[in-house]
Amino acid sequence: MELHDDPEAWKELGWRLVLEHDLVSPASFAALPRLVRLAPRSAQARGLAGRILERAAGRHSCDDLLADCAGTIKEFREVLDRHLLSRPADYLMSFRALLAVEEEYHWANALEGFTDDINHVDCPHCGVGVTTVIGNFGCYSQVWDGGEEIRRDLRPAAAEELTGTGRWMHQITVRDGQEVLANGIAYLFGKAECPHCASVFTVADEYASANRPVMR
Template identity: 75%
Template sequence: MVDWARIRDSRFEVDRVPALLAQLERRDDADAWRELAWRLVLEDDLVFPAGFAALPWLVRLAPRSAQARGLAGRILERAAGHHACDAQLADCAGTIAEFGKVLDRHLRSRPTDYLVSFRALLAVAQEYHWANALEGFTDDIYELECPHCSAGMKIAVGGFGCYSQVWDGDQELRRELRPAVAEELTGTGRWMHRIAVRDGQTVLADGIAHLFGEAECPVCASIFNVADEYAHANRPALRFAPAESLPSADDAAQPCSDREPGPRDDEPRQVPGMPCDICDHEIVRWTHRPNEAAEHWSCPWCYAVTSFDSPQVSRPGYMPPDLRWETASSELLWDASRHAYGYQRRTLCGIEKPDMSGSPYGMWGWLPDDCPDCITMAETIDARWPVDRRDPTHRTSIRDTPAP
């Protein structure tokens, strides 16, 4: 329950925002939306505490309201700013994850507010820089310096062409950009491009390919990645870790000198182990949580697992990739169901969340929308199991017999 008496808006008032929220819940009102927007986000830049407090209400309304989607997106796009609401933002992790699901469903319908919702989804994924920089590639201009000769240049991506440009007096020097091949995109660029292609946004997908492709400096002819250089020059320094790892309000109030250094008590600690009985790589032991009796060993190469839970020793044998992996489950990852759960709170494709686990409601794969990187990793791990060690009798669970 929000204590609005302690939460101020851009006018340092505490009663107007809840009144506007109640009014808009009853009926749509353009004037009320405008007033709410500037009370939550001042001059399209600074988010006030009332903005984060209003997020759950906006997300509830987002499936049927473009104004709610847009305003929630604007709030999150400015989450890296100096708003002094880090604890509030951390408490919104579940709401933000739900907003991501709403946006993903909305984008698939190819709506008229696609770019606004796409940028909001970038903010949900904590890609704050691109959420604020992306303009839709109708005629986008990005200013940066050549990383080799420091020449100032403009990068144009849009209907008038895709090129790097430098002016030498009255002479224009121009070179065509080299768009990235879709299969060679990685990280954020690949994720953005795949969503745009999935939703039939050809202009956006082509612009992303150019933005995350290469440019040639018209002065020194050196080649560099456009997105890397633009992000390096313009990305704001984040003041906090990602929302899921921010301290809670109680932790934030605790003096730093009273906090325990190093890993948390419930985090796994990796120590050298013994050779894996499947692939002969070294396995590692993950110390259990203080209140858990089991001890787990796993191989980071073939993912074979051995668990000691006295008196039982569990040694699962070979399973084909479409039967082996659980669906990932996390309140902090909006598309968790697309991913396969690996081990140690990570998906197979490497996404780590503190609450990540395997879902008890079903196995993962091979659905049309499954994460392609998880599919690739699952097939790679499967190939690491030698054929002669896939027999069901090769690994069996046994009872741990204590030494006399």
């Protein structure tokens, strides 16, 4: 198939490589080297390669296929890092692809840009389901008690308090001038108060605990 800049050709290729129900296959990984070669000059190639990796973790027996693509994935990491430095229009898509390259699959699949991101976690102390909202409508935790909505403001982490993945994500987005993403990450890795029992927990810890894929 000749791709060039043909949207329909890219759509058809995407259907072939990222199958129904977001499954990936050996053919998906076989296509990665060509997609990565095209990635420096093609948003479609970056996006499709990122989608393959986002869906690869711990499911569908992909671990061996990932290992076989280690060199290609390393090359893709370098391509993405250079691209992000240019502050491109497809920044969020490319940043999510970088998260997948770094095996942060749950964050690659979760980030929506913090315009109105909603995550559901269980309070680690009382077990009640808590909705966390980060975006244009506010940054808060929420539960419903009967017909009454109860909210508590989220507490963002200061840059110097961040560690591990949260620190790395924040540093990359600050480096690249992505203020909205950096601010959202500070809230995501900050603290929430459970509106039901008033205990305090880290949003990212509870989300990662529930959603981080089990590698086999």
